[in-house]
Amino acid sequence: MLKVAGVDAFYGQIQALKGIDLEVEEGSIVTILGANGAGKSTTMKVISGLLKPKKGKVTFLGKDITGLRPDQLIRKGIALVPEGRAMLAEMTVLENLEMGAYHRKDSEVDKDIAQVMERFSILKERKDQLAGTMSGGQQQMLAIARALLARPKLLLLDEPSMGLAPIIVADIFKMIKEINQSGTTVLLVEQNAKQALKIADYGYVLETGKLTTEANAKDLLEDTSIAEAYLGG
Ligand SMILES: Nc1ncnc2c1ncn2[C@@H]1O[C@H](COP(=O)(O)OP(=O)(O)OP(=O)(O)O)[C@@H](O)[C@H]1O
Numbered sequence: 001m002l003k004v005a006g007v008d009a010f011y012g013q014i015q016a017l018k019g020i021d022l023e024v025e026e027g028s029i030v031t032i033l034g035a036n037g038a039g040k041s042t043t044m045k046v047i048s049g050l051l052k053p054k055k056g057k058v059t060f061l062g063k064d065i066t067g068l069r070p071d072q073l074i075r076k077g078i079a080l081v082p083e084g085r086a087m088l089a090e091m092t093v094l095e096n097l098e099m100g101a102y103h104r105k106d107s108e109v110d111k112d113i114a115q116v117m118e119r120f121s122i123l124k125e126r127k128d129q130l131a132g133t134m135s136g137g138q139q140q141m142l143a144i145a146r147a148l149l150a151r152p153k154l155l156l157l158d159e160p161s162m163g164l165a166p167i168i169v170a171d172i173f174k175m176i177k178e179i180n181q182s183g184t185t186v187l188l189v190e191q192n193a194k195q196a197l198k199i200a201d202y203g204y205v206l207e208t209g210k211l212t213t214e215a216n217a218k219d220l221l222e223d224t225s226i227a228e229a230y231l232g233g
């Protein structure tokens with residue numbers, strides 16, 4: 001579904017990605033693991049169109065999408081939930097959900113909003129609450145639900161469990177698994193490596209801008225060197 005080939009990306013003079021090659025198969029959950037500053041978010045920015053790569057190619061469903069803007073990519077079916085959730089804090093839960101569908105012209109938006117609120121009942125209960133006053137876990141749920149309203153084929157999640165209590169983290173991972181089972185392909189960046197590998201099919205390890213390891217998620221979970229570096233021993 002997605003293919004990233006030979007991608008280099010820079011912030012000014014600083015090279016953040018060095019020859020990234022990765023693939024995401026349709027229907028799967030793929031995770032990218034790596035330490036702080038490794039380039040995980042930069043990879044997501046390149047795929048979602050927030051940062052143009054200096055070199056290399058990004059292909060989605062057989063078409064070259066390199067350098068397209070985020071609004072063009074969302075129409076093609078790629079939605080990003082950025083690191084830190086990026087809520088529209090001064091807008092209500094319902095308004096945030098409506099924003100997720102802003103580019104859609106079909107007549108099923110209201111139906112999809114109703115469906116998302118059935119699925120995540122807290123969003124229905126709190127539909128008129130300002131998003132910025134929700135708890136961290138509720139905001140993450142809203143951020144993911146908002147992205148789903150774009151009806152993405154590929155959902156990019158950048159550290160969805162960051163800063164959340166363990167019990168909420170478990171809910172978020174369960175939610176990701178369910179989203180995948182209902183047909184959305186997922187690319188997941190996580191520091192919570194163990195939990196990410198448990199729900200993923202395939203994983204990549206990123207170290208200072210380069211992919212150093214890739215394997216089936218199950219094999220990465222059992223790899224002792226990965227365990228020592230990323231899974232807390
Ligand atoms: N806007 C920016 N301007 C300059 N350098 C940046 C910018 N954003 C990121 N970088 C640098 O690019 C490198 C990769 O950053 P990136 O945010 O992709 O890492 P990350 O793997 O997502 O880290 P984290 O786990 O902390 O989120 C880092 O060295 C970082 O300092």
Ligand SMILES: [Mg+2]
Nearest residue numbers: 040041042083
């Ligand atoms: Mg990051």
